[in-house]
Amino acid sequence: xxxxxxxxxxxxxxxxxxxxxxxxxxxxSWSRADWSYSPIWPMLGKWGGFCLLFLIYFPLAWLxxxxxxxxxxxxxxxxxxxAHYAALFSDTRWVGPFEASIAIALLVGxxxxxxxxxxxRAMPFIRRPGAALLLCVLxxxxxxxxxxxxxxIMLRLVLGVRLGFSSILLGHFVWAFPFALLIILVxxxxxxxxxVEASSDLGASRWQTFWRIEFPLLRPAIxxxxxxxxxxxxxxxxxxxxxxxTDTTMPVYNWTMAASQQSQVPIIFALATIVLLISLPLLxxxxxxxxxxxxxx
Numbered sequence: 593x594x595x596x597x598x599x600x601x602x603x604x605x606x607x608x609x610x611x612x613x614x615x616x617x618x619x620x621s622w623s624r625a626d627w628s629y630s631p632i633w634p635m636l637g638k639w640g641g642f643c644l645l646f647l648i649y650f651p652l653a654w655l656x657x658x659x660x661x662x663x664x665x666x667x668x669x670x671x672x673x674x675a676h677y678a679a680l681f682s683d684t685r686w687v688g689p690f691e692a693s694i695a696i697a698l699l700v701g702x703x704x705x706x707x708x709x710x711x712x713r714a715m716p717f718i719r720r721p722g723a724a725l726l727l728c729v730l731x732x733x734x735x736x737x738x739x740x741x742x743x744x745i746m747l748r749l750v751l752g753v754r755l756g757f758s759s760i761l762l763g764h765f766v767w768a769f770p771f772a773l774l775i776i777l778v779x780x781x782x783x784x785x786x787x788v789e790a791s792s793d794l795g796a797s798r799w800q801t802f803w804r805i806e807f808p809l810l811r812p813a814i815x816x817x818x819x820x821x822x823x824x825x826x827x828x829x830x831x832x833x834x835x836x837x838t839d840t841t842m843p844v845y846n847w848t849m850a851a852s853q854q855s856q857v858p859i860i861f862a863l864a865t866i867v868l869l870i871s872l873p874l875l876x877x878x879x880x881x882x883x884x885x886x887x888x889x
Contacts, residue, residue: 659676659861660672660677661673665857686842689840692842696761697764697825700821700824705817708773716780716785725773728769729770732770743762747835756837756838764825771820771821772820773817783806783809826842828841829847842867
């Protein structure tokens, strides 16, 4: 009789054998690991990305095609014509709202970039940054109609301010600033402040420290915040309806024309295509300069 049995111990080969529960648990974990690394996931991600790109860019291409269609409301592109573009350039009522939207968007973008940079640089040093950040980004969670009505009551009924481009500028800034601040905070929260301390120790002024050390590192976020503020302001409708008074911006003009006169819809298609052909290359070039060329340099 083996010694292990005589001494009341299990043999080594039996003690080393796994229990049925352990074997089942290990087998189930292996099956889950095999499923998580299944080749179906990269394939789903690939075709999901293609579907997403199709949903984004095909409507834009179809809009450009329907802008030169003789019957754009029928959904049939043929026959083609440039009559809608001729009617657009013969009617100059859209020029004023377009120029106003560009001017307001530029001011909102520059203001968001400057103010978000100042607040984002100071945010990591305050006592309770979480509470301050919550107050700054709270307008993101307020519906546009509610914020527009609240600003209308405060500006027109409480303060007696005449509504117009200035009130539109304020409303757009309230809407775009939280987005700009979040973009700036992505870099300021990871900024190595020892560089600023070293610059001060070497005798540099605060302006020299910001311009030569902080600004080159924060430049992508500052430009991104400005671009984001510009785009949000240029496309804003809900808050503009409450704050515009008698003035009109481009999105409000398109909305009123499409809602009141169905005959203006083909002209709106042509105008939207022109805006698209101008804005996409400019924004694409800006982002290429921001993220591709600067990263290489």
